Amino acid sequence: MDRQLGLLADVRIVAFTTFLIGPAATQYLADMGADVVKVEEPHHGPHERHWSGAGTFLNDVSVFFLMSNRNVRSVGLDLKHPDGRQAAIDLCRTADVVVTNFRPGVMERLGLGWEDLRAVKPDLIWACASGYGSDSPYRDLPGQDLLVQSISGLPSVSGRAGGPPVAAGAAIVDQHSATLLALGILGAIHHRDVTGEGQRVEVTMVQAALDLQAEALSYHLNGEGLRRPSSGLATSYHEGPYGFYEVADGHVALSMSPVRLISEALGEPVSLRQLLDPADAFARREEIYDALAPLLRPHSRADLVELLRARGVWCAQLNSWDEMPRDPVVAHLDPIKVIDDPQAGEVRVVGHPISFSSGEPSLRRAPALGEHTEEVLAAAGYDENALARLRDERVVA
Template identity: 55%
Template sequence: MTTPLRTLEGVRIAAFTQFLLGPAAVQHLADLGADVVKVEAPAGAWERHWAGAETFRNGVSTFFMLANRNQRSLVLDLKSELGHEAALRLIAKSDVVVANFRPGAMERLGLGYEAARKVRPDIIYATASGYGSDSPFRDLPGQDLLIQGLSGVAWLTGRAGQDPVVAGAAVIDQHGGALLAMGILAALFHRERTGEGQRLEVAMVQAAFDLMIEPVVYAANGAKLERPSEEIADTFHSAPYGVYRTADGHAVISMTPVKTLVEALGEPPLTGLDDPSIAFSRRDEIRSALGPLVARHSTADLIERLRAHHIWCAPVQTIDQALADPAVRHLDPFLEMEHPRAGKVKALRHPVRYGAGEPELRRLPPEVGEQSREILGELGFSDEDVARIASA
């Protein structure tokens, strides 16, 4: 029997979160045992009303379901007197505040860092936004697609002479959420050592640069990055690194000498193109020469041949194919939730494996305000005030 892992049991987090970055961050911590209280408007969080590819299960958003488990929902009208008081009481009894509204929004509600410090001097106040709270661009929307464009992610992914290509997933939101969770854990450890709380923040632009650490640092140190015209995977690797068409699909081939690859394919040498010293400067030309040789093989045959020669390679798969892949199935990446309205819903497990135990599903993603009365009671509100707050 697996031992439940509750490393953060006893840590309370007041989550003023929306969309993906904020909920993803606190879900990492909720999975580890933290008591996350998700504060929602009476109409419910934005992510309850939208789902990618319109994937609703009996009216329940899978977008909400994928990043809000192990949390409790508290509905508050933060602009009302009682709602504001309840939020401050929650903060006073919390270890961490997490918010990913635009900078200034929490301050306008009277719930910013200084207000939080007055009721909880050692509070850890964690925020995320597009550009950072002190940026002259702080009021611009910070959304994954916009940051992919501004930061260079989309340009890096494109080909010379073609339009930029954005990543097929909200990679900056998800990476930003992981960075925010990491920062919160570091701040908790700092407070345990020193007794000091602090404010911390993640700017999505900086999260994007962290994702692109190689090309960004190369460019900052003088590299002139140019998008390849062939299917080289990026702006800075040498041939044959890239995506190749096969007889029945595609495969990716990583760092390997051109001579070794040609030998594995059973082809005669590419005279003049197998010199390692030209593998970067003439990478498009080399890629053009290799393409027809690779395309003679089925994907399965190609992968078998190349792996026999210890060449790094993999098939290019659809999501459905990836989910059926034995390497993925071995990891057992999904957990199944039995939701009272949505029925059986699959979600990804906590992404880290721990030797001391396994994060557990303690709570289903909550209904709007499902635990409001319970939480307000914990905060010391009378039954009368609880009823007034609930009816707001």
């Protein structure tokens, strides 16, 4: 397929975004063809241009920025300067959607809040994300993934009983918040196309963190006293043998399968005979784990998975990140893409997660700071003299 995806080709988004939630949300939409214009501080750019996890830079370019800002255009504007603020308002006047994940109150202080911009464009969609919400008692606190995980209770139900709390190994609340923000924007676009009405869309990280736990929380909220397992079971609410089991060369995950099937695959060992009743699968989940663990340990991952799958047991080998790309299903999906950046060189990133029959999601590099300022402002009505004056006054990059 060589057609560029244009599902959102007629949608213009102006993004006042930083860190991960806002950039990731708008990147999803840019992948689908939306014209996303990222407004950046003109002299040094936002935080994400100068920070990267594990200090990972390619030729002095932040991998964090490269992976979360592809397919967008960059305009450098000094929003604290009256002319820069006016230019931002003029840009928003041309937009279908304005997206921000600045802390609550920042856009309002800049004169770019929901009420400000709907006055100049009544059908505007104004979408925001924050840690705790615009009217929350925590509104001025930092909305950071680990902190929000902690508030939501997620680490308290992860890991083993008696052990320390366990956080997710990735910024899952940030990424899920970004997905929800993009989803909300798409819903608002459809509503506007049907009714002509703009609206305000808001996502909070706390709500996203709770949404990630919706299944387990539903059991807890309806009376089930869940407890963290003391063994390698993976959750507090699935029946055995649900968990990770050590084998000769790593670990294998077993999911929701009858112990009877596993017993048959292993030759019906004596130690499992008292654990075959499906009615006991939850109540005796720790016993099931403890009985299975020594039986599985001598096998290799590949041999055990082949043996168990032949009996219909739900299982998979636990891959490391180095092994993951070679797994047949990952290789088939081909999710790791390469972007050529003029400074960073070849950048490997995770591609857009949705496929469409109408075309391929875009995969253009992240922009240099202010790379598109002149073309974007020219399209908003600024002539060369006005642009020259803004450059001379260092309002734009």
